[in-house]
Amino acid sequence: MPLRLRLTLWYGSALALILVTFSTVLYLITSRDLRDELDQSLGDTAAAAVRSLEQRGFLPLIDENELMSQFPELARIDKFFQIFSPSGTITIRSPNVKQHELPLSRQALEVAFSGRTIFESAKYPKEPPLRLISVPIIYRGNLLYIVQVGTSMESVEHTLNRLLLVLLVAIPLAVAVSLAGGWFLAGRALRPVDAITLAAQRIAGGDLTQRLNAPASADEIGRLAETFNNMIARLEISFRQIRQFSSDASHELRTPLTVMKGETELALRRPREAGDYTTVLESNLEEIDRMTRIVDELLFLSRADMGEVKMEHLPVKLESLLEDIHRQAALLGQERGIQVVVGLMSPATVLGDELRLRELFLNLVDNAVKYSRPGGSVHIALATSSTQAKISVADQGIGISPEEQPRIFDRFYRTDDARAHTKKGTGLGLAICSWIADSHHGRIEVHSEIGKGSTFTVTLPLSPRQS
Numbered sequence: 523m524p525l526r527l528r529l530t531l532w533y534g535s536a537l538a539l540i541l542v543t544f545s546t547v548l549y550l551i552t553s554r555d556l557r558d559e560l561d562q563s564l565g566d567t568a569a570a571a572v573r574s575l576e577q578r579g580f581l582p583l584i585d586e587n588e589l590m591s592q593f594p595e596l597a598r599i600d601k602f603f604q605i606f607s608p609s610g611t612i613t614i615r616s617p618n619v620k621q622h623e624l625p626l627s628r629q630a631l632e633v634a635f636s637g638r639t640i641f642e643s644a645k646y647p648k649e650p651p652l653r654l655i656s657v658p659i660i661y662r663g664n665l666l667y668i669v670q671v672g673t674s675m676e677s678v679e680h681t682l683n684r685l686l687l688v689l690l691v692a693i694p695l696a697v698a699v700s701l702a703g704g705w706f707l708a709g710r711a712l713r714p715v716d717a718i719t720l721a722a723q724r725i726a727g728g729d730l731t732q733r734l735n736a737p738a739s740a741d742e743i744g745r746l747a748e749t750f751n752n753m754i755a756r757l758e759i760s761f762r763q764i765r766q767f768s769s770d771a772s773h774e775l776r777t778p779l780t781v782m783k784g785e786t787e788l789a790l791r792r793p794r795e796a797g798d799y800t801t802v803l804e805s806n807l808e809e810i811d812r813m814t815r816i817v818d819e820l821l822f823l824s825r826a827d828m829g830e831v832k833m834e835h836l837p838v839k840l841e842s843l844l845e846d847i848h849r850q851a852a853l854l855g856q857e858r859g860i861q862v863v864v865g866l867m868s869p870a871t872v873l874g875d876e877l878r879l880r881e882l883f884l885n886l887v888d889n890a891v892k893y894s895r896p897g898g899s900v901h902i903a904l905a906t907s908s909t910q911a912k913i914s915v916a917d918q919g920i921g922i923s924p925e926e927q928p929r930i931f932d933r934f935y936r937t938d939d940a941r942a943h944t945k946k947g948t949g950l951g952l953a954i955c956s957w958i959a960d961s962h963h964g965r966i967e968v969h970s971e972i973g974k975g976s977t978f979t980v981t982l983p984l985s986p987r988q989s
């Protein structure tokens with residue numbers, strides 16, 4: 523069942539329930555009040571009649587004319603009188619009660635003998651119901667008469683019937699109007715939801731540039747649209763990154779393949795000396811190594827993305843790890859006339875995977891040496907605060923411009939300066955470094971000035987036992 527219909531029906535039934543309850547209570551209270559009022563008025567008239575009889579000293583009345591002249595209040599048209607003897611026979615009655623015999627009921631007689639007043643209702647076919655009061659007149663312990671006053675309940679019935687009619691017409695009318703209003707309002711409120719559904723269908727069809735142009739209100743629909751738009755924006759970014767990534771990856775793998783193909787074709791063009799073949803094969807091996815490394819790194823990153831890379835969680839002494847790195851880096855630097863210096867080394871232990879941390883620092887030192895100019899130097903330092911270890915690798919090399927700094931951690935991103943400086947490198951090193959730092963709950967920052975040098979700082983939380 524559509525939401526719009528459901529909302530409308532809920533709304534309509536709630537209103538109907540309220541109206542029916544309200545009307546029932548109203549009807550019951552009104553009918554009770556009207557009857558009470560009628561009884562009250564009957565009681566008053568009966569009391570007046572009794573008073574008049576008392577004034578006459580309870581003498582028996584001769585006829586109805588005398589009755590009427592004696593008790594003008596008895597002449598009221600809306601009420602009639604009967605006066606019964608204690609045996610229950612009528613001694614006299616007002617003229618407006620001619621059509622029917624209205625004998626005193628057994629119960630009224632019994633109650634009269636006990637000296638109490640009684641109210642009764644009576645109903646004759648084809649006549650409006652009657653309401654009767656019977657009052658005993660007791661003198662010196664004897665029942666002299668029973669005065670009965672009655673009146674038609676026609677006006678009460680009439681009022682109640684009208685009220686019932688009004689309610690029976692008004693309730694369905696009110697419910698119908700409210701259903702129509704509810705249907706309209708629910709439709710209005712749900713229209714943006716339809717718009718969102720349509721846009722979502724278009725987006726699901728593959729067009730991630732689509733956005734919802736729902737009103738920028740702060741209500742539920744506005745928030746839904748905004749959340750939805752944010753989600754699509756993030757999806758669009760990651761889809762673009764994935765596409766970029768595959769195109770970069772194929773490009774990186776094609777370069778060595780092109781080189782190998784060219785060299786091999788050239789060598790095969792005519793017979794050559796054994797030494798020439800060796801040269802070509804050696805060069806091909808170099809390209810194969812390069813491709814192997816790229817594929818390994820890609821494999822690592824994709825497994826890291828899927829959360830499949832297992833990480834140790836053991837204490838690692840950073841100062842001895844960095845000593846090792848320094849030894850390897852010194853060898854790297856030697857080839858290019860670059861000095862690698864170890865500065866301040868505070869002892870520090872972190873929890874993590876030693877192999878991965880080694881890879882992280884080796885990548886940073888490798889970059890520092892690779893992007894240094896001959897004669898430059900690279901500084902490695904380790905400092906600690908109360909909870910963190912800060913490892914910095916600083917060089918005096920080509921530097922990175924501020925606009926490019928945030929992008930160097932992206933996969934395959936290499937600055938133009940770096941490409942001009944060296945052909946070696948695929949741009950995956952820092953992406954891996956950044957993943958390793960993240961998975962140790964740490965981070966990497968870069969401070970760099972173009973032409974002057976760069977400092978990469980890794981911050982790692984110290985192992986709790988130490989801090």
Ligand SMILES: Nc1ncnc2c1ncn2[C@@H]1O[C@H](COP(=O)(O)OP(=O)(O)OP(=O)(O)O)[C@@H](O)[C@H]1O
Pocket residue numbers: 885889890893917919920921922930931935936937938939940941946947948949950951952953976
């Ligand atoms: N110390 C540095 N000085 C200047 N630029 C740097 C430095 N370290 C990194 N970069 C820049 O960041 C880019 C990405 O570095 P990253 O280590 O990811 O790739 P790479 O060193 O080019 O290749 P590889 O995958 O072999 O490490 C580099 O291409 C370079 O432009």
Ligand SMILES: [Mg+2]
Pocket residue numbers: 885888889947951952
């Ligand atoms: Mg690198």
